[in-house]
Amino acid sequence: MDHVSTASVSRDPLSPVALLEDFSLEMTGKDVPGLEEARDRIPAGTRINVTFLGNEDPGMRLAAAGAVRRFGFTPVPHLSARRLRSRAELADVLAALRQDGAADHVFVIGGDPATPHGPYDDALTLIRSGLLQEYGVRHVGVSGYPEGHPAIAGPALWSAIEDKTAALARHGLAGDVITQFGFAADPVLTWVEALRKRGIDTPVRIGVPGPAGIKRLMTYASRFGVGTSTSIARKYGFSITNLMGTAGPDRFIRALAEGYDTERHGTLKLHFYTFGGIGATSRWIADFRAGEVA
Structure with a gap:
């Protein structure tokens, strides 16, 4: 199977197309048919996050992560801390991912429930559990919120990201930050610069709403x-x-590229929220890379 080559992409940091090097995508357990249809338009090895939805059972999420790996991409399954009922359940999930070759990369998030179903209050407690590296996890993604969170105050968000990135370092785990999607580049770049001033040099994947x-x-x-x-x-x-x-994200990406300064913002990549349209998103990216998007 032939995948899209990234060799011809300009490495000029001010080029909008350059921002698409090593982009990542997001899908649900139901998106496997769409991923299979789109596989030839997506560069080999691309990281594809598999979300944790409450209406999808563990088997569906595991099957999706396995499909991502079989199609030649890097699965990044989500772990929702407050939905996990016990340490044993977390161990079972990680063991199943490891058995299917999908445990190297995970994304940890607190999750939707206001009250935890088990011992994990948030992503930080999950990282501190020690189970991730025990089951072969090497890279952990954590969330960032450039425009804030409707239920969490700004100071708490900053404390959380500082604590999570510090915990990853203490546990010998590589990581990156994936931001919530937004529609304006300026708040994103301002937030990333503030992140760097706090001494956090972790790569950041900017959340982009797909077409x-x-x-x-x-x-x-x-x-x-x-x-x-x-x-x-x-x-x-x-x-x-x-x-x-x-609507597509071309205006947003061009504005990001125009304001991006490697000295102030460090390593930035893009993460596409596909909203169930992984085929449409992959087509849009391919067209943008080929210069076909005005």
Whole structure:
């Protein structure tokens, strides 16, 4: 199977296309057919995060991670701390991932439940459990929120990311930060610069909303507390009065590239939230890389 080559991509840090080197994608357990259809448009080895959704059973998530590996990509299964009922359940999940060759990389997140189902209050307690490296995990992704979190105050968010990156270092685990998606480059770059000033030099993957219907984009943005409808429309360049169209992230990526300074921002890559449209996202990326997106 032939995959897209990355050899021809410019390494100019100010090039929008250069930001697409080593991008990552996100999918759910239900997206395996879409991934199979899109596999020839995605560079070999691309990291593909498999989300932890409450309405998908562990078998579906495990099967998705295994499919990512079989198709020649790097699976990054999500571990939702507050949904884990016990240390034994975490061990079982990690053992199953290791057996399927999908345990090298994981992404840890607190998760949606307000009350933990078990002993893990947040991503930090999961990292501190010691089980990750015991079951072969080598690389851990953690979350970042450039525009804040609807349920967590700013100072607490900064403390959390400092504690998580410090814990990863103490446990000998490599890591990166994946940010929540946004629609404006300036808050993202300002947040990354503040992160670097706090001494955190971990690579950052900037969350990018993949191409999707405008109504769908705004629904997801509202769910995750990303701005207001009016501000989203203004920043992303579409009309709030026409919700039937489709918007892509080209304006956002170009603005990121224009403001990106390696000395101030360090290592930045892109992470695409596909909203169930991994095929559409992979096509958009291929077109953008080929210079076919205006």
